[in-house]
Amino acid sequence: MIPQEEFRKLNRVLIWGKGQTAEETATRLTLLGYEVLKINPDEQFQLLSIEGFAGDFQVTLQQTIPSLEKEGGMEMLERIWTEKFGAVVFAPELVSEGNFSDYQVAPTEKIITLEEMQKVLIPGLDEFHQGNHSFSALPTPASAGGRRIFAALKPASYVAFLVGLTTEGNVLDMAVTLSAALEIRKRFQSQISIFCRQVKVAGEGLERLYQACRDEGVLFFKFDQEGPALLRRGDEVVLQFEDTILKRPFILTPDLLVFDSRHLLSSEVRQTALSAGIGMDKSGFLQSANVHFLPQASEREGIFIAGPGKGPMLSQLSIEEARATALSVHHFFQGLTSETMNQEVSVDKGLCTLCLTCLRFCPHQAVGFTHRVFIHPLACRRCGICASECPMDAIQIEGYSDNEVEEKLMALQERGDKPEFSQPRIVVFGCQRSAGVAWEGAESSKLKAQSNLEFIPLPCAGKLDPDHVLKALSVGADGILVLACPEENCRSVHGNTYARERIMEIRKYMEEAGVNPGRIRFEHLSSNMEWYLKEIIKQFSETLEELSNPQSAIRNPKWKNGPH
Amino acid sequence: MIIASRKPFAEIKKSIELYENILVVGCGTCVAVCLAGGKKEVGLLASQLRMSFALDKKKIQISEETLERQCDHEFLETIREPLKEFDCLLSLACGAGVQFLAETYPGKKVFPGVNTSFIGVAEAAGLWTERCRACGDCLLAITGGICPRTLCVKGLNNGPCGGMIDGKCEVDPERPCAWVSIYERLAEEGRVNQIEIMFPPTDFRFQTKPGRVTHRAYLRRYNAGSK
Ligand code: SF4
Ligand code: SF4
Numbered sequence: 183m184i185p186q187e188e189f190r191k192l193n194r195v196l197i198w199g200k201g202q203t204a205e206e207t208a209t210r211l212t213l214l215g216y217e218v219l220k221i222n223p224d225e226q227f228q229l230l231s232i233e234g235f236a237g238d239f240q241v242t243l244q245q246t247i248p249s250l251e252k253e254g255g256m257e258m259l260e261r262i263w264t265e266k267f268g269a270v271v272f273a274p275e276l277v278s279e280g281n282f283s284d285y286q287v288a289p290t291e292k293i294i295t296l297e298e299m300q301k302v303l304i305p306g307l308d309e310f311h312q313g314n315h316s317f318s319a320l321p322t323p324a325s326a327g328g329r330r331i332f333a334a335l336k337p338a339s340y341v342a343f344l345v346g347l348t349t350e351g352n353v354l355d356m357a358v359t360l361s362a363a364l365e366i367r368k369r370f371q372s373q374i375s376i377f378c379r380q381v382k383v384a385g386e387g388l389e390r391l392y393q394a395c396r397d398e399g400v401l402f403f404k405f406d407q408e409g410p411a412l413l414r415r416g417d418e419v420v421l422q423f424e425d426t427i428l429k430r431p432f433i434l435t436p437d438l439l440v441f442d443s444r445h446l447l448s449s450e451v452r453q454t455a456l457s458a459g460i461g462m463d464k465s466g467f468l469q470s471a472n473v474h475f476l477p478q479a480s481e482r483e484g485i486f487i488a489g490p491g492k493g494p495m496l497s498q499l500s501i502e503e504a505r506a507t508a509l510s511v512h513h514f515f516q517g518l519t520s521e522t523m524n525q526e527v528s529v530d531k532g533l534c535t536l537c538l539t540c541l542r543f544c545p546h547q548a549v550g551f552t553h554r555v556f557i558h559p560l561a562c563r564r565c566g567i568c569a570s571e572c573p574m575d576a577i578q579i580e581g582y583s584d585n586e587v588e589e590k591l592m593a594l595q596e597r598g599d600k601p602e603f604s605q606p607r608i609v610v611f612g613c614q615r616s617a618g619v620a621w622e623g624a625e626s627s628k629l630k631a632q633s634n635l636e637f638i639p640l641p642c643a644g645k646l647d648p649d650h651v652l653k654a655l656s657v658g659a660d661g662i663l664v665l666a667c668p669e670e671n672c673r674s675v676h677g678n679t680y681a682r683e684r685i686m687e688i689r690k691y692m693e694e695a696g697v698n699p700g701r702i703r704f705e706h707l708s709s710n711m712e713w714y715l716k717e718i719i720k721q722f723s724e725t726l727e728e729l730s731n732p733q734s735a736i737r738n739p740k741w742k743n744g745p746h
Numbered sequence: 747m748i749i750a751s752r753k754p755f756a757e758i759k760k761s762i763e764l765y766e767n768i769l770v771v772g773c774g775t776c777v778a779v780c781l782a783g784g785k786k787e788v789g790l791l792a793s794q795l796r797m798s799f800a801l802d803k804k805k806i807q808i809s810e811e812t813l814e815r816q817c818d819h820e821f822l823e824t825i826r827e828p829l830k831e832f833d834c835l836l837s838l839a840c841g842a843g844v845q846f847l848a849e850t851y852p853g854k855k856v857f858p859g860v861n862t863s864f865i866g867v868a869e870a871a872g873l874w875t876e877r878c879r880a881c882g883d884c885l886l887a888i889t890g891g892i893c894p895r896t897l898c899v900k901g902l903n904n905g906p907c908g909g910m911i912d913g914k915c916e917v918d919p920e921r922p923c924a925w926v927s928i929y930e931r932l933a934e935e936g937r938v939n940q941i942e943i944m945f946p947p948t949d950f951r952f953q954t955k956p957g958r959v960t961h962r963a964y965l966r967r968y969n970a971g972s973k
């Protein structure tokens with residue numbers, strides 16, 4: 183525990199991003215009285231690392247500027263510096279690129295991306311983003327590409343849009359598609375088809391836009407898993423598909439085929455996220471798929487994520503995100519008081535041997551070291567992963583300390599010596615957030631009264647300590663049940679998977695000692711699954727009764743510590 | 747740092763099963779850092795032994811203790827009094843620690859619980875690799891900070907040997923040839939000419955066993971080497 187005077191709470195916020203969300207967050211935070219620095223992640227600026235802890239981050243930035251013209255190119259001036267911030271907001275925009283490889287076609291006169299179409303049709307993208315989903319097309323587009331597109335849009339031409347074939351479609355692309363379709367239909371009287379898996383209209387005004395398209399005679403085709411096949415026949419683009427509703431094959435040859443782009447985080451942002459320990463979801467967008475982090479939190483206290491970096495979103499939503507983020511940051515700063523500081527996790531300096539295992543495994547980057555290891559009370563989320571990894575048992579968490587666990591085990595042992603004890607004795611280690619709630623629930627009230635069951639709460643399944651499990655077995659528990667939150671739903675990211683992996687290890691220990699590894703069971707459980715908890719315990723008791731291994735032989739009441 | 751790993755459980759158990767009052771003694775330094783013999787490992791091993799002996803219906807008492815280091819007298823002395831009630835000590839320290847414990851307590855049966863592996867570094871969480879064979883005549887100054895006596899499978903003082911293929915070692919094509927690494931490093935640092943220095947065969951006088959180092963200043967001040 184670092185003494186309180188070592189904490190700093192810097193009133194400065196770094197906003198790492200650009201576009202609406204970044205700007206709005208910056209404005210709001212400035213109004214709330216924070217000193218804000220907003221930096222665009224691009225070729226010129228890179229965020230190299232975020233060291234330190236909530237309230238007192240050291241952010242290392244790099245700026246590369248072309249300076250003198252030299253033989254063979256520009257000389258690059260490089261500046262690397264470190265600044266201090268109390269909080270960091272990631273608010274990057276996505277970059278879009280043509281999806282040609284995904285669609286397995288080459289760009290031709292007749293195949294363009296939605297982005298290109300948008301550029302030609304909407305000179306004022308901002309206005310579009312402000313929620314004005316009507317286009318104001320340039321009378322004669324300035325660019326060659328624009329003229330080419332306009333040439334294809336001669337009256338009565340046929341235009342097809344393909345949205346969400348290779349990626350999960352998104353509401354932003356749908357908004358652009360619908361607006362473009364409507365505009366082209368109105369201006370050029372083109373025939374228009376939109377192919378998509380689903381019309382995503384969860385955004386203000388989109389339902390209306392969709393209806394307007396239908397009223398104007400835009401056709402919508404829903405495709406199945408496969409989607410339409412894209413073929414080239416001479417100059418023509420051929421779309422071949424079977425309509426899922428009409429159950430009829432179609433072959434179409436549009437004059438212009440428009441398809442959606444891939445939206446990605448830029449490589450700079452990815453790199454930064456990786457180095458800062460901020461996770462991404464399966465689609466490669468910011469913020470790990472973890473409900474506990476919603477809406478704007480991340481693995482690390484004091485680092486927030488806002489806006490389209492989390493996936494394409496309409497501008498209204500990104501503005502709302504910005505406002506909410508500014509408030510979260512504000513709340514976070516207001517919350518940084520000595521009362522809220524976590525005093526419950528402590529490192530015994532005498533025991534700690536500075537092996538750095540805790541630092542390597544903390545999912546929230548809450549461990550630091552100088553000439554000793556410390557756990558930052560603002561950054562720590564009290565999961566206890568460090569405590570169960572520490573080879574010296576130097577870390578203790580109030581309420582879950584080794585002593586407290588051992589006391590409970592001893593109590594079980596004492597109860598176990600009574601003759602009426604016939605049912606298998608089960609020690610249940612369960613995450614306080616899920617299993618703990620289920621255990622306290624009314625459904626399980628009978629379980630709680632059963633003296634052969636001992637529930638040992640864990641702050642997170644990641645606190646499961648192999649040492650405690652073996653101690654439980656060695657004082658005569660017949661079985662061990664470990665309950666963790668459902669997969670990908672651990673507040674401390676890896677706690678549940680660490681628990682599961684430790685169990686494999688524990689099984690080996692058990693086998694070596696001659697104890698049937700079937701005596702330990704692992705389950706994912708959420709807080710509303712009381713009935714399942716009852717069921718598991720019933721099943722497990724039956725399993726334990728069937729196991730031939732006379733675990734009762736272990737009931738050795740003389741368990742004592744060493745001479746110290 | 748000294749790297750060790752736990753001995754197979756069956757071997758440990760067999761070595762101590764004749765005794766009744768056993769103290770598992772951990773070491774809180776090197777072996778704790780490499781997760782082989784610290785307080786946590788002591789607890790795990792002790793619990794395993796308790797269970798295993800209980801299942802064998804043997805009345806064997808297992809207790810736990812972890813010292814700061816087992817290679818220093820002062821720390822070993824701290825358990826002199828309580829040690830009287832134990833007939834067997836199972837040390838999870840490195841070989842040096844086990845021996846010093848045995849030496850300090852003549853008459854106690856002392857057994858090792860880990861295999862001492864090498865002097866190495868933590869490459870990543872849970873991964874340790876060897877870097878030094880403690881040859882007593884360090885040549886790193888010439889080899890660009892890379893030890894051929896350790897990293898070359900054959901421990902060649904001059905290399906690479908004829909078996910090097912594409913910069914890899916012929917013994918294990920996954921591994922870079924130590925001498926190629928040395929060459930590259932020296933080249934990078936602009937001192938590649940050093941590769942031409944021929945080393946005479948390793949002088950094993952520097953490795954006479956048992957090794958002995960006396961600190962000069964301490965020899966003068968405290969007569970340290972005289973013992
Ligand atoms: S309790 Fe969890 S969050 Fe806190 S330092 Fe330990 S591992 Fe990190
Ligand atoms: S894991 Fe334990 S012994 Fe290792 S540095 Fe952390 S507190 Fe210290």
Ligand code: SF4
Nearest residue numbers: 773775776817840843
């Ligand atoms: S006894 Fe061995 S393992 Fe322990 S501190 Fe000394 S050298 Fe390291």
Ligand code: SF4
Nearest residue numbers: 878879881884885893
């Ligand atoms: S030459 Fe190699 S083995 Fe010898 S002391 Fe140096 S690093 Fe260790």
